[in-house]
Amino acid sequence: MTLLENKSAEIPAPREITTKPRISDQIFRGVVTLGGMASLVILGLIALFLSIKGFHILSEEKFSFITESRWEVITDENGNLAESNLGIGAMLVGTFLVSLIAILVGVPIAVLSALYLTFYARGFVKKFLISLIDLMAAFPSLLFGFWGFFVFMESAEYWAKLLNKYFSFLPFFDVPAPIFERSPFIAGLVLAIMIIPIVTSISREIFDQTPLDRVQAAYALGASRLTMIRAVVIPYGRGGVVGGAMLGLGRAMGETVAVYTVLNVVYQINWQTLFGAGGNVASLILLKFGEAGPYEVDALMAAGLILFILTLIVNAMADLLINRFGGKGR
Amino acid sequence: MTTQVIPKPGKPWEVSVKERSKTGSLIVLAAILAGALVKLPDLLDEAVVKFPDFLPWDVVKLPNIVEALTGIDGKLGFAISFFLIATGLTFFRVLRTSDIRAAKDTLLSSFALLGIVLTLIPIVSIVTTVFIKGYKGIHPGLFFNDMALNSVNDPIKEGGLLHALLGTTLMVFGALLISFPIGVLTALYLTEIRGKLARPIKFLVQAMSGVPSIVAGLFILSSLVYPVTKELSGIMGSFALTILMIPTIARTAEEMLRLIPNDLREAGVALGATQWRTISGVVLPAAKSGLVTAIILGVARIIGETAPLLLVTGGGDALNANPTSGPMGSLPYYIWKAFLTGGTEEAFARAWGGMLVLLVFIFILFGLARFLSGRKVG
Numbered sequence: 001m002t003l004l005e006n007k008s009a010e011i012p013a014p015r016e017i018t019t020k021p022r023i024s025d026q027i028f029r030g031v032v033t034l035g036g037m038a039s040l041v042i043l044g045l046i047a048l049f050l051s052i053k054g055f056h057i058l059s060e061e062k063f064s065f066i067t068e069s070r071w072e073v074i075t076d077e078n079g080n081l082a083e084s085n086l087g088i089g090a091m092l093v094g095t096f097l098v099s100l101i102a103i104l105v106g107v108p109i110a111v112l113s114a115l116y117l118t119f120y121a122r123g124f125v126k127k128f129l130i131s132l133i134d135l136m137a138a139f140p141s142l143l144f145g146f147w148g149f150f151v152f153m154e155s156a157e158y159w160a161k162l163l164n165k166y167f168s169f170l171p172f173f174d175v176p177a178p179i180f181e182r183s184p185f186i187a188g189l190v191l192a193i194m195i196i197p198i199v200t201s202i203s204r205e206i207f208d209q210t211p212l213d214r215v216q217a218a219y220a221l222g223a224s225r226l227t228m229i230r231a232v233v234i235p236y237g238r239g240g241v242v243g244g245a246m247l248g249l250g251r252a253m254g255e256t257v258a259v260y261t262v263l264n265v266v267y268q269i270n271w272q273t274l275f276g277a278g279g280n281v282a283s284l285i286l287l288k289f290g291e292a293g294p295y296e297v298d299a300l301m302a303a304g305l306i307l308f309i310l311t312l313i314v315n316a317m318a319d320l321l322i323n324r325f326g327g328k329g330r
Numbered sequence: 331m332t333t334q335v336i337p338k339p340g341k342p343w344e345v346s347v348k349e350r351s352k353t354g355s356l357i358v359l360a361a362i363l364a365g366a367l368v369k370l371p372d373l374l375d376e377a378v379v380k381f382p383d384f385l386p387w388d389v390v391k392l393p394n395i396v397e398a399l400t401g402i403d404g405k406l407g408f409a410i411s412f413f414l415i416a417t418g419l420t421f422f423r424v425l426r427t428s429d430i431r432a433a434k435d436t437l438l439s440s441f442a443l444l445g446i447v448l449t450l451i452p453i454v455s456i457v458t459t460v461f462i463k464g465y466k467g468i469h470p471g472l473f474f475n476d477m478a479l480n481s482v483n484d485p486i487k488e489g490g491l492l493h494a495l496l497g498t499t500l501m502v503f504g505a506l507l508i509s510f511p512i513g514v515l516t517a518l519y520l521t522e523i524r525g526k527l528a529r530p531i532k533f534l535v536q537a538m539s540g541v542p543s544i545v546a547g548l549f550i551l552s553s554l555v556y557p558v559t560k561e562l563s564g565i566m567g568s569f570a571l572t573i574l575m576i577p578t579i580a581r582t583a584e585e586m587l588r589l590i591p592n593d594l595r596e597a598g599v600a601l602g603a604t605q606w607r608t609i610s611g612v613v614l615p616a617a618k619s620g621l622v623t624a625i626i627l628g629v630a631r632i633i634g635e636t637a638p639l640l641l642v643t644g645g646g647d648a649l650n651a652n653p654t655s656g657p658m659g660s661l662p663y664y665i666w667k668a669f670l671t672g673g674t675e676e677a678f679a680r681a682w683g684g685m686l687v688l689l690v691f692i693f694i695l696f697g698l699a700r701f702l703s704g705r706k707v708g
Binding site: 021022024025027028029031032033034035036037038039040042043045046049050052053108109110111112113114115116117119120121129131132133134135136138139140141142143144146147150151152155158159162193196197200224225226227229247250251253254255256257261282285286289297300301304307308311312314315316318319 | 406431432434435437438439441442443444445446448449450452453455456459460511512514515516518519520522523525527530531533534535536537538539540541542543544545546548549551552553556573576577580604605606607609627630631633634635636637640641662665666669681685688689692693696700
């Protein structure tokens with residue numbers, strides 16, 4: 001009796017059960033969360049600083065900065081600004097034109113090769129091809145640009161001439177003068193080659209995730225490979241593939257060096273894809289930066305801000321499509 | 331006791347040799363037909379068709395008719411007609427031996443094969459071009475000299491790219507010093523803490539990887555160069571590259587950390603370790619080779635980046651080991667300058683030589699990454 005009583009008196013209060021992490025963990029979690037915020041901070045800073053430099057241009061030029069297509073800065077003898085007409089309309093049109101060609105040409109090829117890699121290639125060949133395509137995705141744009149200029153241009157020019165010969169009744173295959181070199185068509189093809197590896201690997205990953213039971217159910221019902229892909233893989237992976245294409249679009253829109261080397265950057269709105277004149281916003285920045293005065297630099301910052309926002313929107317849509325609808329079908 | 335001979339198991343699903351040889355001969359046939367189609371106008375050089383009297387034409391050269399009908403010649407014509415003929419031949423062969431559904435199925439495989447071939451042609455062309463044109467620009471002195479006293483049009487033996495190698499190394503190293511911790515912390519947040527913000531942060535990392543490289547350059551100009559240092563220098567290049575490198579490192583590191591089995595984390599916690607001790611003592615060491623892969627892929631991503639360096643580094647031709655002041659050369663700038671300011675044979679050889687060095691670097695980095703990620707985790 002007494003023994004028990006004594007003991008009960010000695011039992012310490014039970015340790016408080018808590019989910020509160022220790023100090024070391026709290027510090028650790030704080031540091032990691034802070035590091036995790038870095039992408040938010042950096043993206044915010046990019047928007048902030050480009051706006052600080054470029055906002056007064058946007059407010060002075062208003063909407064004409066997007067719609068107009070002139071780039072004239074007139075300074076008086078003291079170097080002060082006298083008059084300016086700045087607008088990136090032509091370059092925006094060029095950006096969309098070139099990346100549209102890249103998407104139209106690149107995505108079908110990429111999806112077909114992803115189908116090949118997922119459903120036809122086997123064993124060593126499959127592994128080898130996948131690493132080759134991943135390697136190609138890591139090639140710098142400089143390499144694509146100069147390869148496009150020195151090697152690819154010749155063939156592409158010939159194709160452009162053929163297209164023009166047989167399809168010149170279509171307005172976008174017509175040319176005002178027979179200059180086929182350095183056209184948006186060729187730049188678009190080079191960009192298509194650049195985005196094929198990216199779109200291929202994303203599509204391949206999506207196709208790989210197709211549930212095996214559905215694939216085998218389709219085969220068990222007597223589907224051939226074609227009907228299986230049409231009935232199971234395409235509905236399942238459609239969203240993801242579209243997302244991958246958007247990602248490629250974002251890449252193509254922001255491309256600087258490859259477009260600058262291949263395309264003849266001319267400041268005019270040009271819808272005729274085979275004619276050797278065009279441009280995009282990024283190549284405009286590179287072209288004008290070297291000789292730009294302070295006011296022009298601010299205008300280039302504004303152009304950069306618009307490019308940044310555009311690519312951000314495209315990437316956001318791509319991300320949404322891949323994560324919401326990628327790998328979800330009927 | 332008689333020994334029973336067990337027959338070797340067959341593999342009925344494998345394509346038989348006979349089938350293979352049939353397919354092979356079909357392809358050869360298609361190539362011959364396509365070649366004939368393309369060469370037909372040449373073969374029929376002087377052949378002439380005489381039309382009956384009631385037709386409006388009198389005498390027409392046969393080659394002209396064939397060319398008007400097919401409208402093809404050259405390599406492109408051969409490629410297109412080869413593909414169409416081969417596809418058609420396989421289609422009808424399968425149609426004869428099997429049914430229409432199987433025949434349609436072969437169409438898809440033909441087009442898938444076409445897709446992968448079209449994907450591979452540029453990569454083969456790019457690599458062979460760089461090697462064929464680049465080896466002329468390679469000589470031992472390249473790695474010991476800079477371009478301070480030479481112009482790009484000087485003979486190949488003079489000058490070199492030591493300054494560019496040093497500049498690229500310093501800038502990439504600087505970018506790595508900043509972006510590796512940030513990238514790994516982001517990956518840890520996404521895999522270990524998995525807080526409420528994990529989803530938005532994942533999205534932001536994705537969005538950041540889509541930031542155009544020239545915008546990264548403009549950002550550094552507007553935030554650091556104009557307001558603070560007022561001087562173009564190597565470290566500004568590092569900062570610009572950091573922005574491009576963080577998403578690659580964060581995403582690769584995240585994938586690698588997800589590969590670490592949860593058992594290891596649970597074992598750590600079960601032994602009474604705090605989360606910090608578990609991650610620093612168990613998870614990160616287990617993911618070591620994965621993290622090295624992340625570094626390598628990050629470096630491969632930025633080593634050839636050109637646009638931001640053109641804006642912020644000033645692009646020097648002389649050896650400059652001080653990243654904080656003075657223009658600094660880099661491999662992409664070296665290539666860029668040789669292509670754009672040169673114009674002579676020597677300048678092009680120099681540029682392609684620089685490209686070859688860059689490509690070899692990318693090959694090595696990529697091979698290392700493959701080797702490391704191919705090994706077992708842990």
